[in-house]
Amino acid sequence: xxxxxxxxxxxxxxxxxxxxxxxxxxxxxxxxxxxxxxxxxxxxxxxxxxxxxxxxxxxxxxxxxxxxxxxxxxxxxxxxxxxxxxxxxxxxxxxxxxxxxxxxxxxxxxxxxxxxxxxxxxxxxxxxxxxxxxxxxxxxxxxxxxxxxxxxxxxxxxxxxxxxxxxxxxxxxxxxxxxxxxxxxxxxxxxxxxxxxxxxxxxxxxxxxxxxxxxxxxxxxxxxxxxxxxxxxxxxxxxxxxxxxxxxxxxxxxxxxxxxxxxxxxx
Amino acid sequence: xxxxxxxxxxxxxxxxxxxxxxxxxxxxxxxxxxxxxxxxxxxxxxxxxxxxxxxxxxxxxxxxxxxxxxxxxxxxxxxxxxxxxxxxxxxxxxxxxxxxxxxxxxxxxxxxxxxxxxxxxxxxxxxxxxxxxxxxxxxxxxxxxxxxxxxxxxxxxxxxxxxxxxxxxxxxxxxxxxxxxxxxxxxxxxxxxxxxxxxxxxxxxxxxxxxxxxxxxxxxxxxxxxxxxxxxxxxxxxxxxxxxxxxxxxxxxxxxxxxxxxxxxxxxxxxxxxxxxxxxxxxxxxx
Numbered sequence: 001x002x003x004x005x006x007x008x009x010x011x012x013x014x015x016x017x018x019x020x021x022x023x024x025x026x027x028x029x030x031x032x033x034x035x036x037x038x039x040x041x042x043x044x045x046x047x048x049x050x051x052x053x054x055x056x057x058x059x060x061x062x063x064x065x066x067x068x069x070x071x072x073x074x075x076x077x078x079x080x081x082x083x084x085x086x087x088x089x090x091x092x093x094x095x096x097x098x099x100x101x102x103x104x105x106x107x108x109x110x111x112x113x114x115x116x117x118x119x120x121x122x123x124x125x126x127x128x129x130x131x132x133x134x135x136x137x138x139x140x141x142x143x144x145x146x147x148x149x150x151x152x153x154x155x156x157x158x159x160x161x162x163x164x165x166x167x168x169x170x171x172x173x174x175x176x177x178x179x180x181x182x183x184x185x186x187x188x189x190x191x192x193x194x195x196x197x198x199x200x201x202x203x204x205x206x207x208x209x210x211x212x213x214x215x216x217x218x219x220x221x222x223x224x225x226x227x228x229x230x231x232x233x234x235x236x237x238x239x240x241x242x243x244x245x246x247x248x249x250x251x252x253x254x255x256x257x258x259x260x261x262x263x264x265x266x267x
Numbered sequence: 268x269x270x271x272x273x274x275x276x277x278x279x280x281x282x283x284x285x286x287x288x289x290x291x292x293x294x295x296x297x298x299x300x301x302x303x304x305x306x307x308x309x310x311x312x313x314x315x316x317x318x319x320x321x322x323x324x325x326x327x328x329x330x331x332x333x334x335x336x337x338x339x340x341x342x343x344x345x346x347x348x349x350x351x352x353x354x355x356x357x358x359x360x361x362x363x364x365x366x367x368x369x370x371x372x373x374x375x376x377x378x379x380x381x382x383x384x385x386x387x388x389x390x391x392x393x394x395x396x397x398x399x400x401x402x403x404x405x406x407x408x409x410x411x412x413x414x415x416x417x418x419x420x421x422x423x424x425x426x427x428x429x430x431x432x433x434x435x436x437x438x439x440x441x442x443x444x445x446x447x448x449x450x451x452x453x454x455x456x457x458x459x460x461x462x463x464x465x466x467x468x469x470x471x472x473x474x475x476x477x478x479x480x481x482x483x484x485x486x487x488x489x490x491x492x493x494x495x496x497x498x499x500x501x502x503x504x505x506x507x508x509x510x511x512x513x514x515x516x517x518x519x520x521x522x523x524x525x526x527x528x529x530x531x532x533x534x535x536x537x538x539x540x541x542x543x544x545x546x547x548x549x550x551x552x553x554x
Contacts, residue, residue: 006357006359009354013431014368016428017371018371019390019398020428023386023389023396023397036395039395039400081283081286084282085279085280085283087279091276092270092272093270093271094272094273094274095274095277100284104287107287107291109534109537109538110534111491111534112491112510113489113510114298114530116514117297117517117518117526118294119290122293137289140286140287141287141290144286145287198376201377201379202380204380219379219380233389240378240386243378244382246377247377248374248377250377251373252370255370256366
């Protein structure tokens, strides 16, 4: 099975994936003069100035903190409400269960552009505009359905005998759920949390619509700075490179489950 | 798994329902409000009936945006599916390289969408970007801010770069669930490489491929941020997809009525196609 040519396809593919990332990284270490002066594959005038600006200017680093705050809140809310719901969908039949499941999925299909303006009005009306919680709640629209879908897949892989044995042993339901069931599907919870993190981290349209100053995400800081202070490509590249790091860290933690997770726990 | 009937299970679903309904139902009703009425502010509304819907459905602008959207989604599916399957088939099955491959391949999926747009913008700049410089020094006349064909190709390649890994990971998950014994049996029978793919690997990938098509269809049909940052919908209107056009109408021109009507039509199109996919998938699952 290990034909030498087999290495070629994945290797070429990975090179293709890394090229734009390399372009971004290389540019983040260049000075503005060098960038505008013409093309160079390696930074000639290696500088950390762009990163210094980001780490010393509060409007920049607060963007990162804001993004991480709402992403974490969203992940916690999404996974904790999705857990009991996914259990119900995987174990019980009840009135309208299939329709409900599909209705949940339709929210994953709603184009965010459709909801941008109504969300702005809704969250302004209830006084949550420009708060982290507003973005976290808005992202629940597509993250909860996804979390329910993934968790339901993983839970359906756990034999029902586990529940029945615990019941016969006299475990009250909630103790069984927290002490036995949740540890059993820990991998599934990790994967669901990873996906909530991912989709909340990469989304910009809603996050930008629902914030102005206090909770402005890093991605929005980037677009605004790029347009207001001319085109500072080096700074933009440095900020972009830094947004890759949180993703890389969470991928590392779920690397062994990631493939199964993308299949929504249903392989 | 055979499920027990339990009406009380509704209580488990209530928190999810409350949160999603708050986020989905109220905004959707706002959209419906705008779609059937005319407003001049101050919360004064006039009934307009289906005027906006007729206007949108007859407008050349909507047809053009829908056409571009369908072409774009068709193109990226036609490239990403075969490429994703090919990469997944040739990935190592075991050993330390598996993790390295998976982590590197998943990286594009976790980059914020506007950073993806900005990254490709920088990458493709004709004079100073890596790609733009290489293409131009090889003698191609390439400038994605001026030439519609270059802009289209850049947008499609960017999406391929961004999302093919999703299909690779899904297919890889499907492939790694095939027991070694299947391959040994095929080897003993003297099955060709094609036969192994057709009768062992493809059937095992059917489920995950359905999920892949569903997700890629939904997401590419809703694409907004990446092409908006990369090309801004231009040059002219050549890369203005449905979401970009919608935001232009709603927030640029503030034509809320037509924008709301267009939103509902847009949502219904996505819903209809996804429902068809979902039904097929569930039918496959029951067999």
